[in-house]
Amino acid sequence: MHSFIPPERFFPYLTWTDIQTIPDKENVVIIQPVGAIEQHGHHLPLVVDSAIGVGVLGKALAQLEPTIPAYALPNLFYGKSNEHWHFPGTIxxxxxxxxxxxxxxxxxxxxxxxxxxxxxxxxxxxxxxxxIAARDIHQKYGDFLVFPLFTWRVPNVAKELISAKELELGIHAGDAETSLMLSLLPEQVKMERAVAEYPQGLPEDSLLSMEGKLPFAWLTQELSQSGTLGDPTPATKEKGDRILESLVSGWVKVIQDIYRFRQPQGK
Known part of the structure; x- marks a missing residue:
């Protein structure tokens, strides 16, 4: 049941008495991975986002210093995926x-x-x-420190391995995600079905974009027939291994930082 998570770091394997007696409980890092079950083109399974989150987290926890108390909750597989709901299988x-x-x-x-x-x-x-959840939780419990983090935002080597066009437009089932899945769950990747499809009809010479500082709302079916936004065909396991290693290193550092973090106090 723990999947990629080391069993000794998997919160549900603890007993209630284990939890009751954990020392320095206010600094123990509890991590809730949140993924999705949604279409990822013709070649990737629905589980991509959940697999990447749990894979990165599990390997980071395995490398974390044993003296730093951190536990993973079970992954939340279902998320807000309504941009993909026209494609069968998306939940x-x-x-x-x-x-x-x-x-x-x-x-x-x-x-x-x-x-x-x-x-x-x-x-x-x-x-x-x-x-929104993090701010509301912290407002409700002033001594509860909550960190709303995105798996891909830690330092990583994707920019060194992925083309500039792909970095800008390959936001779903493209080179980076496909390479990472070839590293994590290669038996679930169907590369013979992979097709490249970049979004069509984007505004030219405009400050507006799909994602970024000035985005517009969009649904995937408006931008892609296959469900892919990007080019997965150059993906390799070797690239995935390197991206995974860098994400894992970043998350080890993040968990260490959170363990040491203290809420700033105004004067």
């Missing part, structure tokens, strides 16, 4: 449902005595929900 929660789940999980973690919670999101369609 989506509403923003309100996902927010309510995160808030109620946080209530339970706080009630157990923990005071540090990471919302580790791996799906590009819901970072805003993580941020």
């Amino acid at each position: 989506t929660l509403s923003a309100q449902t996902l927010l309510a789940v995160l808030m109620e999980v946080a209530d339970s973690i706080y009630r157990a005595g923990f005071r540090k919670l990471v919302l580790m999101n791996s799906h590009g369609g819901q970072p805003q929900i993580m941020e």
